[in-house]
Amino acid sequence: MKKILVTGALGQIGTELVMKMRDMYGANNVIASSRSKRKETEVTESGPFELVDVVNAQQIADAVKKHNVDTVVNLAAILSASGEANPSGTWDINMGGLYNILEVARENNCAVCTPSSIAVFGPSTPKEQTPQDTVMRPTTMYGVTKVAGELLCDYYHMKFNVDTRGMRYPGLISNKALPGGGTTDYAVHIYYEALKHKKYECFLDKGTRMDMMYMPDALNAVIQLMEADPAKLIHRNAFNVTAMSFDPEGIAAEIRKHIPEFELTYNVNQDIQKIANSWPDSLDDSQARKQWNWNPKYDLASMTEDMLTELKKKLN
Numbered sequence: 505m506k507k508i509l510v511t512g513a514l515g516q517i518g519t520e521l522v523m524k525m526r527d528m529y530g531a532n533n534v535i536a537s538s539r540s541k542r543k544e545t546e547v548t549e550s551g552p553f554e555l556v557d558v559v560n561a562q563q564i565a566d567a568v569k570k571h572n573v574d575t576v577v578n579l580a581a582i583l584s585a586s587g588e589a590n591p592s593g594t595w596d597i598n599m600g601g602l603y604n605i606l607e608v609a610r611e612n613n614c615a616v617c618t619p620s621s622i623a624v625f626g627p628s629t630p631k632e633q634t635p636q637d638t639v640m641r642p643t644t645m646y647g648v649t650k651v652a653g654e655l656l657c658d659y660y661h662m663k664f665n666v667d668t669r670g671m672r673y674p675g676l677i678s679n680k681a682l683p684g685g686g687t688t689d690y691a692v693h694i695y696y697e698a699l700k701h702k703k704y705e706c707f708l709d710k711g712t713r714m715d716m717m718y719m720p721d722a723l724n725a726v727i728q729l730m731e732a733d734p735a736k737l738i739h740r741n742a743f744n745v746t747a748m749s750f751d752p753e754g755i756a757a758e759i760r761k762h763i764p765e766f767e768l769t770y771n772v773n774q775d776i777q778k779i780a781n782s783w784p785d786s787l788d789d790s791q792a793r794k795q796w797n798w799n800p801k802y803d804l805a806s807m808t809e810d811m812l813t814e815l816k817k818k819l820n
């Protein structure tokens with residue numbers, strides 16, 4: 505039976521991943537952690553919870569030893585748009601935190617899963633069907649930390665035999681926790697505003713196409729990759745994964761099938777637009793499909809139907 509420590513567990517992914525893993529592995533075998541706890545939630549109350557700031561290696565080591573942890577899922581990070589407002593803090597948390605996690609994992613024989621991102625790519629990367637192995641010259645601090653993080657995880661596997669794994673998530677869409685300051689956040693906000701006001705003002709421009717994924721598929725990706733046969737993994741820490749690719753007009757058209765009067769307008773944030781323009785339009789995730797049977801279930805139509813159904817319940 506696994507004993508899993510999740511860092512950054514109160515964010516967009518952790519809020520749902522912890523609950524799913526507690527169902528699968530047993531509540532006491534999944535230790536949620538974050539650097540602060542502002543209020544009680546089902547994540548903090550349904551199983552063990554520890555205060556762990558990933559910048560503090562001792563706090564990570566204490567939690568690992570106290571709970572006999574054998575697997576760390578490292579979700580603590582500053583995301584792309586927030587990262588540009590605080591590049592040095594982003595470096596400290598994304599790189600310093602990851603380094604601490606890997607060192608504690610090496611000393612305590614833990615496996616480590618750390619999500620990477622489509623932010624590892626940059627303006628000189630091929631935009632369509634971006635290959636698994638290609639040019640990676642990102643132009644954001646977030647992207648710089650994600651490329652360096654992939655390499656650092658590969659290094660810990662090669663040099664110290666730490667079982668490191670990770671996938672390059674696209675924008676994630678979910679209906680529980682709000683997203684934490686990423687470039688693709690509009691694709692979550694648009695559903696809330698469609699239900700509340702039947703209109704949305706988008707901070708990205710018409711025609712800005714990016715890869716996206718619905719949260720249930722993103723959760724399955726972590727679990728499937730952690731459970732995969734290591735002998736079959738060639739790209740341990742850097743798997744392209746995607747489920748769909750659309751622009752703001754594409755998601756609006758899908759929403760209009762349910763809310764015909766929905767109106768989309770634009771008020772472009774040039775700083776975030778610049779980040780979006782530097783990322784791929786669509787990814788080739790054939791290596792993940794081949795090496796660990798990655799196979800997302802939701803497309804834009806089924807995700808939109810589920811998002812609107814779930815959010816209606818939440819907002820009522």
Ligand code: NAD
Nearest residue numbers: 512514515516517539557558580581619621673675676684
């Ligand atoms: P999020 O911002 O919603 O959550 C991250 C959590 O980490 C937050 O609760 C934050 O308080 C916490 N945190 C920040 N600094 C910390 C520190 N020093 N110590 C401990 N906790 C700290 O992010 P998320 O969307 O849940 O992302 C999790 C991982 O997935 C990140 O590595 C992110 O880069 C990656 N990812 C997310 C997306 C997405 O669309 N959500 C896309 C690609 C990759």
